[in-house]
Amino acid sequence: MQGKEIRLQGVSMRFGDFIAVHETDLTIAAGEFFSILGPSGCGKTTILRMISGFLTPTTGQVLIGGKDLTAVGPNKRPTALIFQNLALFPLMSVWENVAFGLEARGIGRRERRKRAEDLLDLVALTEHAGKKPTALSGGQRQRVAIARALAVEPSVLLLDEPLSALDLKLRQHMRAELKQIQRKTGVTFVYITHDQGEALTMSDRIAVMNAGRIEQVAPTSEIYNAPATSFVATFVGEHNVFRGRVEGLENGMAQVNTPLGRLLGMNRDDLKPGEEAMIFVRPERIGLVSQTPTLGNRLQAAVERRDLEGPYLNVFMRAGEHQIVMHMTNAGNNVSDLSGEQSVGFACEDALVLRAGELAGE
Amino acid sequence: MSSLIRSYGGVLAALFGGLTLLWIIGLIVLPQLNMIQRAFIWEARDGAAQQAGVDLERAYQKIATLDYDIRAAKRDIERGSAPSAAPSPSDPFAVSPGAPSPGGLASSETPDKRIVRLESERTELQGQINPLKERFGRLKIEEAEASGYSIKNFTTMSPLHWRIFGMTIFYAFCVTLLSFLFCYPIAYTIARTQKEIHVAFFMLGIIIPYALNELLRIFAWTMILANEGILNSALDTLGLIDLESGEAIRWLASNGAVFCVLMYTYILFMIFPMYNTIETLDKNQIEAARDLGASTWRIHSRVVIPHAKPGIAVGAIMTFMLSAGSISVPGLVGPGLHPDWFSQIIYRNFFEAGNWNIGAAQSLLLLVACTIFILIVLRFFRVGIQEIAR
Amino acid sequence: MSMTANTAMAASTPRRGSSIAWSDVLLNIYILIFFLYLFVPLLIMIGAAFNVNSTPSITDWQGFTLDWFTGEVDEETGRVIAKGLPQEDRFLQGLWHSVIIALGVVAIAIPLGLSGALVLTRLQSGSTTFLYTLLISPILTPGIVLGVTTMIFWRDIFSVEAGLFTTMIAHSTFIASYCMLMFMARLQRQDRGLEEAALDLGASNVMVFRRITLPFLRPTILTAAVIGFLQSMENYNTTFFAIGGSWTLVTEIGSRMRFGLTPVINAIGVIFIVITVVAAVAWVFFRKREKG
Incomplete structure (x- = not known):
């Protein structure tokens, strides 16, 4: 054959x-x-x-x-x-x-x-x-x-x-x-x-x-x-999505104005200022600012629920209208008592700015 | 056609399509068209022209016979011998009523006298030939003009036959209605029966009489309804009638007998379609209706019957069609005793009178009546033709 | 009679209060009467088959005999003492005619009905409903009309006189429709995927039909053949008009009912009933076993 x-x-x-x-x-x-x-x-x-x-x-x-x-x-x-x-x-x-x-x-x-x-x-x-x-x-x-x-x-x-x-x-x-x-x-x-x-x-x-x-x-x-x-991003694996408008560009990155503040991510679609955009971040790329102080994008979010899934801890948080999902590696008891208002963030390199479009499951 | 080729490929599509076409055209459409064509062709088979033609032919034959007799008589004179009782050719037309038989008188008549008498007869007949010829020609032209496509086969049908047609349709309708009323409780009961073994018994109970041939079922009834039959014997035993003194009730001579036996014969076609549809009704619907306080009547009129519509429609159509077109029941239950059914009229036109075109017209009439009934039933029950499948 | 009693008992549905019980009683009585109506004529017919009386009767009982089944022949002289079934040549000849016709009908109606069903289930066209109506119209046409049209058609067009052949054709016209309905019901339950899988594996259309579709239809073909055969054997109304000078078992029974009644007819009826009951019971058991 x-x-x-x-x-x-x-x-x-x-x-x-x-x-x-x-x-x-x-x-x-x-x-x-x-x-x-x-x-x-x-x-x-x-x-x-x-x-x-x-x-x-x-x-x-x-x-x-x-x-x-x-x-x-x-x-x-x-x-x-x-x-x-x-x-x-x-x-x-x-x-x-x-x-x-x-x-x-x-x-x-x-x-x-x-x-x-x-x-x-x-x-x-x-x-x-x-x-x-x-x-x-x-x-x-x-x-x-x-x-x-x-x-x-x-x-x-x-x-x-x-x-x-x-x-x-x-x-x-x-x-x-x-x-x-x-x-x-x-x-x-x-x-x-x-x-x-x-x-x-x-x-x-x-x-x-x-x-x-x-x-x-x-x-x-x-x-x-x-x-x-945007469809592929949300159909394959999980993504946190933030909608907004491109405000500025800097060396391959786009600055997007979202209801949660300005966020910076890789400008994959070569968007121009003023265009509608979406920022995608995988749950496992979001971390606590307290643990990783170098994160370029930061948000304030309230912890709503924690699900322990063996090797991971899934943390569901709310920031304004947005629900944010964070996957943390279970490395002992460092995360098990997470609650209340938290400062979370993600690296600019881990965030993807794409043209606003259809999301899977909508 | 392309969808067929895609499904079966060219060879098989052609085979299946061809066989289907053969069936449609060769067995369904062309025979029907042929019948319809005959129904609309007026054919003067036993008309006046034909009769005149026969009369003319007879006259010619008589003259030929007389010529033979005259020649024979002349031969007798030439020989001078005694008359040798010249036998005329045995011809059925020669012996017409009233005319003297040549053979019978031959012995008491001299040949000379005979020749004179025969010649005068011949002259008389010769005189009739021309008027006959004229009449025949005239009638032939008239009838040729009258025949061809016309609706005469329908318009010349006697009022009696129209009445029989109407009564047949009416009776078939009554049989259908009564069959429905009698069968509905049975079909409903079987469909609602829970235990499978009981259903099997019911089914056997219905199938066994119907697996028996239609004629044997009819025959069983004629044994009951005959003058010396079981019904009269029973009445005799009860003392209601006295068979000895000829008080037998002639059940077979009534339309009621045909009616009763028709129902017996075709009830199956009502029960089965109804049973099939009622069986599919969700039991909970009936329970729900009963819980809501619906009466038995309301449950049937609002829940069961609407659900069973397609089955009732099929049952009604089959029963009507079979009853209206039945030749077995009216032909075999007291034949000749009760008034005719339309099927018997059709039979006579084909096989006794030889009026095929009139028979075709009457068959068409029956077909049209059944078609109209089907359309009415489908419309009344709001059922599509596709649902007529068992 | 025990069976009708049984079936009547079976009708009793769970009772709910006395008001319903009354209607149940009425219903059961009605069912009993209904089944009496169905069965009493049969019992009478069976009874007369064993009566010595040469006029079919059970009221005028002259003794028990099996002569109407076996006939009685004086062995030395060969003289017929009682004319039973074996001596009724026209019945036997008629049975033979019926079988020939029925076999011919099966041979014609199965291919036609199968083709019609195959065409109708796959034809994607607006005329499908029209075609369907046309193909089932013989079922809805009175039998005598079918007999008449077939008889005149073959005489007018092909100069074929009415007889066994025209009867065969007339029967096939409507029995093919019944077969078609059976095939359509079966084809609607067919998994189209099987045909596609076979095609995908390289089978030609003919092979797909031979190896996949036809085996799937085989049980229905058998059932349709049996039902078609019986329908043809049983038919009277169509046969009566299409048979011409010949005769079948059924038309012969018909003419005997008009001229010259004999208990041999009852004997034939008894044989019919026995065959039916045996076949029906066998069928029920067979189905039970198939279901497991």
């Missing part, structure tokens, strides 16, 4: 008056574990179905391995799709399920059986080969679906939220397993999810989608540390 590159050129999808996907260019490298992350209804499944061939894009081309496959049906593409509900064939046994793709390619029964068993070996289901899928557990069914998709030796494996039906523990286990299979096979994985945890732990790169548009495509760490838009 050899992964192939996927290239979407000016692809868009329109259903009647509704635009599911706006014109999009996207390149997914061969052998990459690529995730498309976004809330439900953002158009990520539509993109997946255009890659797999179930939908023909309204405009643009879909190229796989450099070949234009826009008009080619799903049964003639080098892709395999793992469905959200798995779509195992209930009337066929496990091995017949796995061997179905081989049957479609006209491979003889004996050869099919042998290759199906090899794959079932890979996913540790050998002894269940003769059972019906309904007789298996959720995790086992999951693995049958993977084996079935891999049986056709696809260059691209498309996964449509395949873990959403599993419980938390199994989900975490399957994440590791998927990642391992991807490394072993070298197939290009395109993984659709609305769960940022899944995307962050497994992917090489992530595309964050919202309302039919890709907002950012970047390696995992960059998505987290340097979100490109």
Whole structure:
């Protein structure tokens, strides 16, 4: 098996008056574990179905391995799709399920059986080969679906939220397993999810989608540390947000006038004075002035609640209209009696000034 | 069509589409159109022109027969021998009532006299030929002008037949209404029964009589209703009538018998759709209504019946259609004793009178009546045609 | 009769106060009468099948006999003493005709009904409702009209005289509609994802249909075949108009009811009832076992 590159050129999808996907260019490298992350209804499944061939894009081309496959049906593409509900064939046994793709390619029964068993070996289901899928557990069914998709030796494996039906523990286990299979096979994985945890732990790169548009495509760490838009910033991980207007600029930084006073942060969007802006600060980057006196931005806030979450302490504070969340490392009893009015702050380098826009979950 | 090709691919889409079209066109639309066309073509089958044609033909044949007899008589004279009782060709038309039989008189008649008599007969017939020809031609033209597309098949239907048509529709409506009234409590009870085993018993109780053929069900009733049947025997035993002295009540001769048996025969089609819809009603709705102090009547009129509308509509449509179009019940329950049903009129036009076009017109009438009933029911219950699926 | 009593008992719903109990009593009486209405004629018919009297009757009882089922033939002379079912050639011939017609109907109606259902469930077009109405219209058309139209159509267009073939066609017209409704109900519960998964794995459309859709529909095809077969066997109104000079078991029963009643008809009825009860009980048990 050899992964192939996927290239979407000016692809868009329109259903009647509704635009599911706006014109999009996207390149997914061969052998990459690529995730498309976004809330439900953002158009990520539509993109997946255009890659797999179930939908023909309204405009643009879909190229796989450099070949234009826009008009080619799903049964003639080098892709395999793992469905959200798995779509195992209930009337066929496990091995017949796995061997179905081989049957479609006209491979003889004996050869099919042998290759199906090899794959079932890979996913540790050998002894269940003769059972019906309904007789298996959720995790086992999951693995049958993977084996079935891999049986056709696809260059691209498309996964449509395949873990959403599993419980938390199994989900975490399957994440590791998927990642391992991807490394072993070298197939290009395109993984659709609305769960940022899944995307962050497994992917090489992530595309964050919202309302039919890709907002950012970047390696995992960059998505987290340097979100490109207000939506990405708030959809991936937590952020404290302060709204205001840019007042001044100084060496790559922007000074923003907010109801809580002037705050300084990295001017990522090259905003000009007078423009609407938002400042984003991760909860773990906020600290007490008393512990770190060098913090460039400072606020007065009243502690409302403290939740101890093992290694962290989550502190919820209120400053005027704003709720501020602070994550502190649990380093002993230094923080456990935090209460009342506190002076908190964050470094200017840890604050991100972006153009005011849509926030996730609004 | 493109959505079909996307779903099934070109080959299968063509196969499924083709078979569906074959069904629609070959089995549904064209036969109906053919019937409608016939219904609107007036065909003078047993008309005056045809009769005149037959008369003309008979006259020609008679003349031919006389010619044969005359030649035979002449041959007898030439031979001078005794008349050899010339047998005329056996022709059914030759022996017309009143005309003397040539064979019968041959022995008491000399050949000369016979020739004279036959010749005079021939002349007389010859004289009739031209008027007949003229009449035939005239009638033929008249009827040719009259035939073709017309609504005569409907307008010439006798008032009696119209009355039978009206009564059939009316009776079918009554059967439908009564079936509903009788079946509703049953359907409701079965639908409300909790234990599955009890439901199974009810179902068996209804299915067993209906798995039996329609005719056998009718037959069972004729045994009850016959003059020497069980009902009269029972009345006899009770002393209400005396069978010995011929006091039998002729149940089979009444429309009531047809009525009763029709209901018996088609009740299933009322119960099942109603049962299916009432069963889906949330029990809590009834409990809630009862808690709010609604009377039994109000619970049914405001909660159960509105919910069961699609089922009632389907049941009513099926029962009406089956009753109005039934040939089995009116044809087999005391045949010929009670007034006809419209289906029997249609049957006679096709298979006894040979008036196919009139039969087609009457079938069309029945079809239209059923269609109107369906539309009325759908409108009355505010049910869409898609909901008519079991 | 014990069964009707049982079912009547089953109707008693939980009582709530005496006012409701009264209506329950009335309802139970009504149900009892209703089931008597259903079953008494059957019992009478069954009874007459075993009466020596050659006119079907139970009031004029002349002794018990099985002759109407088995017939009685003098073994030495071969003379028929009692004309039972085996000696009634027209009944047997009619049964054979009925079976031929019913088999033909199944062979025609299943493909047509299946195609109609497959087209209707996937056709995305404004004319779907119209098409649906057209395809179920045979169910809503009086049977005699179907018989008449088929008979004249085949005579006028193809010069085919009324007979077994026209009857087969006339039956298929409406039985296909019933089959279609059954297939549509099944197809609505189908997971489209399965077909997509098969396509995605490289299957052709034909293979998807053969390996996924058809196996999914198989139980319904079987049920539809059985129901279609029985409907065709049972039919009288349509058959009566489309059969022409030939006859089926049912039309033969019909003409015997008009001319020449014989308890053999009762015997046939008893056989029908026995088959039905056995089949129904088997079906209930089978379903119970399937449900687990």
